[in-house]
Amino acid sequence: QVQLVQSGAEMKNPGASVRVSCKASGYSFSDYYMHWVRQAPGEGLEWMGWINPNRGGTRYALKFQGRATMTWDTSINTAYMELSRLTSDDTAVFYCARAGTAESWYFDLWGRGTLVTVSS
């Protein structure tokens, strides 16, 4: 079954970091770009960046450069997104989304999302 399974909800203090995982199954993980998208409560979708496991590349939205780190482990078909220096504004659901084998492609498969709550 083609799917993306994300890690569970997290609660973090301000200033901490969070790492969200996204395990792919049912397809060749390395062949596809994987994107990360954030959605604050009641808000729209915000693109954070992508990884390209095949070529070993990453690209970040300017807003998240220096604070987000996207990595992967092809041996377990898993992508990771770590966000540091959390503030209450980072309270959101974080999604991983598969795109195609080319850089400019639509998102055809989404994880169910991981809720990250930042509160003291």
Add this chain to the structure above:
Amino acid sequence: DIVMTQSPDSLAVSLGERATINCKSSQSVLYNPNNKNYLAWYQQKPGQPPKLLIYWASTRESGVPDRFSGSGSGTDFTLTISSLQAEDVAVYHCQQYYSTPRTFGQGTRLEIK
């Protein structure tokens, strides 16, 4: 960055009636060498992730009912639901994948009148 603007922000339509959602990009997302518009539509129901409905502006994703259709080119796009069903209540998002950063519209909330 390409700014995506949807209209309206919310919409109430009677069951069986047509629903139309518009999406405008601040610059063209048409790639002339292949004549493709790099524009997708997603449906998001409460508590669920977005689901791909339409890509290349007008290609319906496998399994999506044919009452959903996409049209437009360049900077102006439309998602049409020809006959609204109760299960179509959701927020609809357009997205350009022409350039980085990928950008989404603000979303349009569709309800039953």
